[in-house]
Amino acid sequence: xxxxxxxxxxxxxxxxxxxxxxxxxxxxxxxxxxxxxxxxxxxxxxxxxxxxxxxxxxxxxxxxxxxxxxxxxxxxxxxxxxxxxxxxxxxxxxxxxxxxxxxxxxxxxxxxxxxxxxxxxxxxxxxxxxxxxxxxxxxxxxxxxxxxxxxxxxxxxxxxxxxxxxxxxxxxxxxxxxxxxxxxxxxxxxxxxxxxxxxxxxxxxxxxxxxxxxxxxxxxxxxxxxxxxxxxxxxxxxxxxxxxxxxxxxxxxxxxxxxxxxxxxxxxxxxxxxxxxxxxxxxxxxxxxxxxxxxxxxxxxxxxxxxxxxxxxxxxxxxxxxxxxxxxxxxxxxxxxxxxxxxxxxxxxxxxxxxxxxxxxxxxxxxxxxxxxxxxxxxxxxxxxxxxxxxxxxxxxxxxxxxxxxxxxxxxxxxxxxxxxxxxxxxxxxxxxxxxxxxxxxxxxxxxxxxxxxxxxxxxxxxxxxxxxxxxxxxxxxxxxxxxxxxx
Ligand code: NAP
Ligand code: MG
Numbered sequence: 001x002x003x004x005x006x007x008x009x010x011x012x013x014x015x016x017x018x019x020x021x022x023x024x025x026x027x028x029x030x031x032x033x034x035x036x037x038x039x040x041x042x043x044x045x046x047x048x049x050x051x052x053x054x055x056x057x058x059x060x061x062x063x064x065x066x067x068x069x070x071x072x073x074x075x076x077x078x079x080x081x082x083x084x085x086x087x088x089x090x091x092x093x094x095x096x097x098x099x100x101x102x103x104x105x106x107x108x109x110x111x112x113x114x115x116x117x118x119x120x121x122x123x124x125x126x127x128x129x130x131x132x133x134x135x136x137x138x139x140x141x142x143x144x145x146x147x148x149x150x151x152x153x154x155x156x157x158x159x160x161x162x163x164x165x166x167x168x169x170x171x172x173x174x175x176x177x178x179x180x181x182x183x184x185x186x187x188x189x190x191x192x193x194x195x196x197x198x199x200x201x202x203x204x205x206x207x208x209x210x211x212x213x214x215x216x217x218x219x220x221x222x223x224x225x226x227x228x229x230x231x232x233x234x235x236x237x238x239x240x241x242x243x244x245x246x247x248x249x250x251x252x253x254x255x256x257x258x259x260x261x262x263x264x265x266x267x268x269x270x271x272x273x274x275x276x277x278x279x280x281x282x283x284x285x286x287x288x289x290x291x292x293x294x295x296x297x298x299x300x301x302x303x304x305x306x307x308x309x310x311x312x313x314x315x316x317x318x319x320x321x322x323x324x325x326x327x328x329x330x331x332x333x334x335x336x337x338x339x340x341x342x343x344x345x346x347x348x349x350x351x352x353x354x355x356x357x358x359x360x361x362x363x364x365x366x367x368x369x370x371x372x373x374x375x376x377x378x379x380x381x382x383x384x385x386x387x388x389x390x391x392x393x394x395x396x397x398x399x400x401x402x403x404x405x406x407x408x409x410x411x412x413x414x415x416x417x418x419x420x421x422x423x424x425x426x427x428x429x430x431x432x433x434x435x436x437x438x439x440x441x442x443x444x445x446x447x448x449x450x451x452x453x454x455x456x457x458x459x460x461x462x463x464x465x466x467x468x469x470x471x472x473x474x475x476x477x478x479x480x481x482x483x484x485x486x487x488x
Pocket of ligand 1: 284
């Protein structure tokens, strides 16, 4: 239990800390013990936050030049890095992830603000070739007040990823973090003031999904909704966006495949495949959770994967293991249920249970697990597990590999492992995923690469320059060109 547990972490609304009548406990997933008390916001606080965002948008932020907005974003990057240790420790406490991964997350959060500080200054409209008697151009204008609802797996990164382009483009934001991991998002809300964003530009309202989340999604004062989370809640958010006719981006789940061909390089490729499913214990929407492998190298690859999995160290986030806990008992039990399904469908190679190490007692840990010979239509091959669970399925031709890769309801990321360039190019065209990595795999892929869904993984693009288009709308202006009367 820390000091944080005695002080309720309040919302950040209009530049001030704002309480709520009730609070809720946040657990440290490494120990299962309470680590913070957080304000349980509801419709009233969401209303205040939307009003604060609207006021700041109308009176301050939309009048600022792109260069001014960029200055605040650049300072924000500096402020985040100045609080690097504090933010990384808080993220590890809140999510259980290994501390070195939390440092990566702080750095990425800073990079988002830095990236959009630069790119927003190159967000120009077009000059249009209209009729001879018209000069026409387009403007990219902010939506106004953006609502952001985010999950618990990467709170630092996803907060920055979604609010940095929105703020840079001139919007004001109301963010609802996940109840399981709200701490760093709240801290970002405070640090934004230090960085020079005007009060009300970024408001953070913690609470339950069905209360604060639903109030935000329902709110008629919201002009754009960005949701990252599960498919079920995403569908609900879309119905709410439909009711208010506002644009929505949905970043939902994934079941991302690795396609491994006979000329893959075991020494280089296998550690990257393993990292893609082990990072944050597989609680990553773009985790590489399926390995599709050519039958001629199938046995050798499984042996190598098992060897690397066997050497992974599980531990509490603060000890910087390879693998930390899952976020909650609920999530752990869900993953354990999938392990049972995996056993029924395929062959257990390694892992398959919660660890029995007494050192890990109380935490929500699951062993990294591999299932081999998994039938492609089984639930373990089709559904997102959101845990450190890899399923392996062999194929015999590239066409079959593509059919398997595209044969789930999801389409987020994909990894291609071959040095055969024409084959790799063909695969990148055929795969239905927003990010295709060839001989590398970086979950969600850096700050510059647009990211989003095909199929049930959602739509709209976050990250990269694309996100600036997402957080603006286009206005066309046409001005008559009138020759003056000829003198005399
Ligand atoms: P979730 O239940 O959908 O929650 C996501 C967010 O929605 C949380 O802030 C949640 O609040 C809120 N919420 C829940 N019910 C709501 C409602 N009725 N109205 C409005 N908001 C509501 O997802 P999760 O279980 O936290 O996260 C895991 C899922 O997210 C996985 O399926 C994963 O693939 C997906 N994910 C996708 C991406 C991506 O970029 N594509 C990234 C990360 C995660 P509470 O926390 O209070 O429930
Ligand atoms: Mg939830």
